[in-house]
Amino acid sequence: MANSGHAAHEGHDDHHGAPKSFWQRWVVTTNHKDIGTLYLIFAGVMFFVGGLMALVIRAELFQPGLQFVDPMFFNSMTTMHALAMIFGAVMPAWVGLANWMIPLQVGAPDMALPRMNNFSFWIMPFAFTLLLSTLFTGSGAPAGGWTLYPPLSLQGGDSFPMAIFAIHMMGASSIMGAINVIVTIMNMRAPGMTLLRMPLFCWTWLITAYLLILVMPVLAGAVTMLLTDHFFGTSFFSAAGGGDPVMYQHIFWFFGHPEVYILILPAFGVVSEIIPAFSRKPLFGYESMVYASASIGFLSFIVWAHHMFTVGMPLAGQLFFMLTTMLIAVPTGVKVFNWSATMWKGSLSFEPPMLFAVAFLFLFTIGGFSGLMLSIVPADFQYQDSYFVVAHFHYVLVPGAIFAIMAGIYYWLPKWSGHMYNMSLAKWHFWLSTIFVNVLFFPQHFLGLAGMPRRIPDYSVQFADWNMVSSIGAFGFGLSQLLMPYLVWQCVRGGAAAKAKAWEGARGLEWEVPSPAPYHTWETAPDEATIIHASPTGH
Amino acid sequence: MSSKSDSHDASTYYVPHGSPWPILGSVALFTLMIGAVSFMNEWAGGWSFLPGALLLAFMFFGWFTTVINENEQGMYNLQVDKSFRMGMMWFIMSELMFFAAFFGALFYARQLSVPWIGGDGVKIFNKLLLWQDFNAAWPTNGPAKLGGHADHSFETIKAFSLPAINTAILLTSGVTITIAHHALREGNRKVLGYALAATWMLGFLFVYLQGTEYHEAYTELGLKLSTGIYGSTFFMLTGFHGLHVSIGAIMLFIIWLRCMRGHFTPTRHFAFEAVAWYWHFVDVVWLVLFVFVYWI
Ligand code: HEM
Numbered sequence: 003m004a005n006s007g008h009a010a011h012e013g014h015d016d017h018h019g020a021p022k023s024f025w026q027r028w029v030v031t032t033n034h035k036d037i038g039t040l041y042l043i044f045a046g047v048m049f050f051v052g053g054l055m056a057l058v059i060r061a062e063l064f065q066p067g068l069q070f071v072d073p074m075f076f077n078s079m080t081t082m083h084a085l086a087m088i089f090g091a092v093m094p095a096w097v098g099l100a101n102w103m104i105p106l107q108v109g110a111p112d113m114a115l116p117r118m119n120n121f122s123f124w125i126m127p128f129a130f131t132l133l134l135s136t137l138f139t140g141s142g143a144p145a146g147g148w149t150l151y152p153p154l155s156l157q158g159g160d161s162f163p164m165a166i167f168a169i170h171m172m173g174a175s176s177i178m179g180a181i182n183v184i185v186t187i188m189n190m191r192a193p194g195m196t197l198l199r200m201p202l203f204c205w206t207w208l209i210t211a212y213l214l215i216l217v218m219p220v221l222a223g224a225v226t227m228l229l230t231d232h233f234f235g236t237s238f239f240s241a242a243g244g245g246d247p248v249m250y251q252h253i254f255w256f257f258g259h260p261e262v263y264i265l266i267l268p269a270f271g272v273v274s275e276i277i278p279a280f281s282r283k284p285l286f287g288y289e290s291m292v293y294a295s296a297s298i299g300f301l302s303f304i305v306w307a308h309h310m311f312t313v314g315m316p317l318a319g320q321l322f323f324m325l326t327t328m329l330i331a332v333p334t335g336v337k338v339f340n341w342s343a344t345m346w347k348g349s350l351s352f353e354p355p356m357l358f359a360v361a362f363l364f365l366f367t368i369g370g371f372s373g374l375m376l377s378i379v380p381a382d383f384q385y386q387d388s389y390f391v392v393a394h395f396h397y398v399l400v401p402g403a404i405f406a407i408m409a410g411i412y413y414w415l416p417k418w419s420g421h422m423y424n425m426s427l428a429k430w431h432f433w434l435s436t437i438f439v440n441v442l443f444f445p446q447h448f449l450g451l452a453g454m455p456r457r458i459p460d461y462s463v464q465f466a467d468w469n470m471v472s473s474i475g476a477f478g479f480g481l482s483q484l485l486m487p488y489l490v491w492q493c494v495r496g497g498a499a500a501k502a503k504a505w506e507g508a509r510g511l512e513w514e515v516p517s518p519a520p521y522h523t524w525e526t527a528p529d530e531a532t533i534i535h536a537s538p539t540g541h
Numbered sequence: 542m543s544s545k546s547d548s549h550d551a552s553t554y555y556v557p558h559g560s561p562w563p564i565l566g567s568v569a570l571f572t573l574m575i576g577a578v579s580f581m582n583e584w585a586g587g588w589s590f591l592p593g594a595l596l597l598a599f600m601f602f603g604w605f606t607t608v609i610n611e612n613e614q615g616m617y618n619l620q621v622d623k624s625f626r627m628g629m630m631w632f633i634m635s636e637l638m639f640f641a642a643f644f645g646a647l648f649y650a651r652q653l654s655v656p657w658i659g660g661d662g663v664k665i666f667n668k669l670l671l672w673q674d675f676n677a678a679w680p681t682n683g684p685a686k687l688g689g690h691a692d693h694s695f696e697t698i699k700a701f702s703l704p705a706i707n708t709a710i711l712l713t714s715g716v717t718i719t720i721a722h723h724a725l726r727e728g729n730r731k732v733l734g735y736a737l738a739a740t741w742m743l744g745f746l747f748v749y750l751q752g753t754e755y756h757e758a759y760t761e762l763g764l765k766l767s768t769g770i771y772g773s774t775f776f777m778l779t780g781f782h783g784l785h786v787s788i789g790a791i792m793l794f795i796i797w798l799r800c801m802r803g804h805f806t807p808t809r810h811f812a813f814e815a816v817a818w819y820w821h822f823v824d825v826v827w828l829v830l831f832v833f834v835y836w837i
């Protein structure tokens with residue numbers, strides 16, 4: 003019996019190469035590379051869907067007055083844009099990169115739980131079908147903001163339960179994805195791949211996965227309470243029954259702040275791979291990077307109420323959350339210092355991944371600084387719900403998380419496709435993105451400081467100039483992004499052959515397998531010498 | 542049938558072949574959600590909840606059958622076994638966090654929002670201006686006295702009545718499952734069968750008694766889901782817990798059937814252990830619940 007089982011297992015075609023049929027290859031697949039590709043494609047589609055919504059917003063804000071859309075639809079756009087970008091674009095892009103790279107980097111044949119991996123991907127398109135179809139309901143898509151604060155969100159129409167259930171599905175998908183990452187890293191590392199020989203991308207993703215498991219269920223709980231408050235007469239968020247709408251905010255931000263680190267921690271990992279590769283030096287302070295990431299992960303659980311300074315919290319609460327928030331700047335500073343020190347006296351070259359990584363370094367730091375300003379309670383009283391907050395989180399998310407995703411794609415694309423891509427087109431993509439992202443978001447700091455509120459379709463005329471600049475930046479940025487799918491498509495179809503080690507300074511086990519990476523890798527684990535040779539510290 | 546990990550070299554990991562169950566599961570979830578949405582929005586499609594639920598059940602059944610068969614054919618080595626274990630542990634962790642959200646709501650209401658509504662500290666104006674005749678005390682259905690009897694009053698369930706019996710039942714089931722586990726490890730299949738049967742029966746008994754408690758709450762005590770914040774936290778916490786006990790009891794029942802069919806060996810019985818962990822998890826949640834929801 004055991005023998006026949008063995009024979010059947012050997013007989014599967016997935017042991018030799020990619021299966022031929024579409025169904026086998028893309029629908030029921032258990033291959034981490036194919037699932038990674040699916041995730042990345044999905045994220046790319048959602049990036050453009052969310053981007054289109056952003057352009058609707060910026061078109062409306064190009065001039066004061068109401069031009070294109072009615073206010074309700076405008077609010078739907080801000081809400082849906084955020085949900086699509088956070089849950090549809092950035093998170094799945096990270097899971098896609100994790101799928102592709104973590105097994106390669108730890109020397110494992112696949113993710114630990116490959117069928118569940120498939121499940122966590124396939125939930126996503128269905129969840130987003132549910133969410134996006136709210137646009138076609140009579141009452142329109144959710145318009146109460148991505149944070150779904152009651153009592154406003156409870157006044158939503160038919161779209162309300164659809165959004166809630168879509169969030170439940172996304173949460174289930176994220177939790178399964180996170181479990182897979184943890185188990186892969188903790189159980190599937192090749193012998194000799196000690197934790198401190200792992201690339202930082204694995205480390206930061208490991209911490210991200212812990213955060214996901216701890217907070218996604220809390221979001222599920224929060225939106226479940228919204229649902230029962232709306233449909234089943236509970237009073238969690240209604241003072242009349244003894245509840246409190248502010249309680250929702252606490253529960254939501256207990257999820258929400260770790261969530262923003264879920265979006266950015268893998269970015270720290272990617273940048274920590276790319277900067278050493280193109281500085282041709284090992285990462286400065288590898289271990290301190292690990293500890294800094296872990297402290298950020300921990301601290302992210304005790305800062306949540308900095309999103310709620312103006313709700314009327316007790317003074318002690320405000321002080322506590324102000325101080326803990328400022329504390330995050332310490333490990334973040336360690337990271338920025340280490341990246342800079344890695345580049346110091348390195349022999350730098352500026353290929354597209356490095357360009358994006360360096361831009362990340364500068365521009366993410368700007369977002370960190372505005373974050374620090376926001377963490378000061380009396381200052382936040384002024385900034386809260388203004389465009390200054392919008393500028394802050396877009397700096398950390400667009401030239402932060404999204405640039406890091408692009409850096410990662412440009413870094414690993416030769417490994418995936420086996421081809422080098424069009425470098426000058428990629429540099430065009432970089433420069434256009436970097437210029438326009440600043441044209442787009444930098445003026446929003448001024449608007450916010452001058453008092454322009456967020457989430458409004460119309461504004462008073464003194465804000466007109468910078469809004470116009472910002473909208474021009476938005477369309478420039480949006481259009482520039484079309485270069486990327488074109489470039490990727492071109493690269494997949496052909497181009498100069500990529501070497502196994504596509505970048506001479508690159509480290510990591512992924513560069514020890516041929517390019518393109520074969521359909522199955524590390525079926526026999528790499529030996530210790532290879533692991534040491536490829537480790538980020540070189541020992 | 543008997544050989545397990547030995548048919549595989551420990552250095553090769555079993556990467557399972559593709560399987561239609563996940564995509565089927567996604568379709569099932571989607572159908573289920575459409576049904577739930579239609580039901581809540583009072584649309585016509587509420588019936589699709591049923592095929593969705595059935596499909597989901599079918600998916601679980603099919604997926605687990607595949608895995609069990611593969612395991613019985615000895616395709617999983619110890620490393621796969623460990624992946625399953627870790628996966629289950631982190632799944633339980635995520636479940637704990639789900640309950641944490643609702644416990645958080647309970648503590649927040651009891652410690653903060655209810656006193657504030659009653660005018661505690663700097664919130665004194667709530668008392669002076671908004672709700673003069675509301676006195677903060679737990680249990681409460683809020684200043685508007687939502688739900689409850691016709692006069693808006695309600696009663697709670699005494700901790701040392703049925704809930705205490707239910708506590709005893711769950712704790713006993715924790716003992717019986719441990720007995721079953723020891724029996725399994727010692728190869729004593731007879732004790733295994735009895736102890737496990739006792740466990741799932743106790744589980745269903747718990748659910749039944751919880752049902753009678755709910756019935757009493759609704760018909761006699763004026764305690765409903767809509768009875769202000771007390772009713773909300775009470776029913777959501779005990780309700781989700783009861784749901785988990787039901788799932789756990791069903792899983793125990795299936796594991797029991799498998800034991801009856803001769804599955805599991807004294808050394809390899811991950812599925813048994815996973816269900817046992819799950820059972821301990823619902824046990825622990827219940828203890829916290831008993832203390833904070835019923836008792837103090
Ligand atoms: C040094 C680190 C950071 C600090 C001190 C910080 C601080 C803050 C504060 C105080 C707010 C609330 C502002 C308000 O609503 O009045 C805020 C909002 C926000 N932050 Fe940060 N932040 C930091 C890093 C990040 C990172 C890394 C991300 C994501 C990648 C991020 C994403 C956001 C988002 C999305 C919001 C707005 C949420 C909303 O209201 O819709 N922040 N930040």
Ligand SMILES: [Cu+2]
Nearest residue numbers: 259262308309
């Ligand atoms: Cu925050």
